[in-house]
Amino acid sequence: MQKQLFISQIKQNLAKLQPFSTQVVTIDNPYFSHKSGLVRFFIAEIEQTLNALVHQEEVLYTEFYAEKLVKQFDALNKAVEKQQKNTKKTVQFHSSFQFPANIHRLSPAKRLEEYRKALRALNEKISWLIEQLYNAEQEGLKQVLQNSITETEYRKTKCLKAIENLEQQLQFK
Numbered sequence: 001m002q003k004q005l006f007i008s009q010i011k012q013n014l015a016k017l018q019p020f021s022t023q024v025v026t027i028d029n030p031y032f033s034h035k036s037g038l039v040r041f042f043i044a045e046i047e048q049t050l051n052a053l054v055h056q057e058e059v060l061y062t063e064f065y066a067e068k069l070v071k072q073f074d075a076l077n078k079a080v081e082k083q084q085k086n087t088k089k090t091v092q093f094h095s096s097f098q099f100p101a102n103i104h105r106l107s108p109a110k111r112l113e114e115y116r117k118a119l120r121a122l123n124e125k126i127s128w129l130i131e132q133l134y135n136a137e138q139e140g141l142k143q144v145l146q147n148s149i150t151e152t153e154y155r156k157t158k159c160l161k162a163i164e165n166l167e168q169q170l171q172f173k
Contacts, residue, residue: 007050007053007054010046010069014043014046014047017039017077017080018043019140019143020039020080020084020139020140021039021040021043022038022039022040022137022138023080024036024038024083024138025038025039025042026079029072029075031068031072039076039079039080042072042076042079043076046072049068049072050069052065053065053066080140083140084144093124093129095121095125096121096124097117097120097121099118108166108170109170112166112167115159115163116163118159119159119160122159125152126152129148129149130149132145133145
């Protein structure tokens with residue numbers, strides 16, 4: 001029972017790494033046959049270790065393969081996390097617009113002007129993100145960019161709503 005729970009947990013953890021399967025990582029760990037390659041190759045090697053573990057009868061070999069499996073998984077997980085951090089550092093948008101710290105304290109007319117600038121900045125960011133997504137090769141990076149596009153679209157919608165409200169407010173004054 002405990003063995004099945006362990007195997008189930010490893011399979012769940014490997015499933016979390018699947019979105020990064022086309023990403024190239026470098027792993028300096030003696031428990032893998034290669035130091036660099038696609039995440040899916042490392043996942044396949046972990047699955048081979050898991051298969052060897054499942055078919056072991058000897059306690060000593062079972063302990064060896066269980067330890068190897070855990071160390072392989074930890075090494076791959078750290079490599080993917082490191083790659084994600086590096087990816088996030090290299091992909092950052094910088095707007096050409098400057099915004100005051102307390103937009104909400106400005107007069108409605110001035111706030112409307114700032115919201116319109118914010119809308120232009122959000123449109124720029126969306127265009128930039130779409131371009132980055134188009135040029136991205138790694139599956140993990142594509143997912144990060146897609147999430148950023150979704151978040152920025154949401155912020156754009158909120159900005160448009162605020163502009164509409166301010167325009168109506170100023171129209172009735």
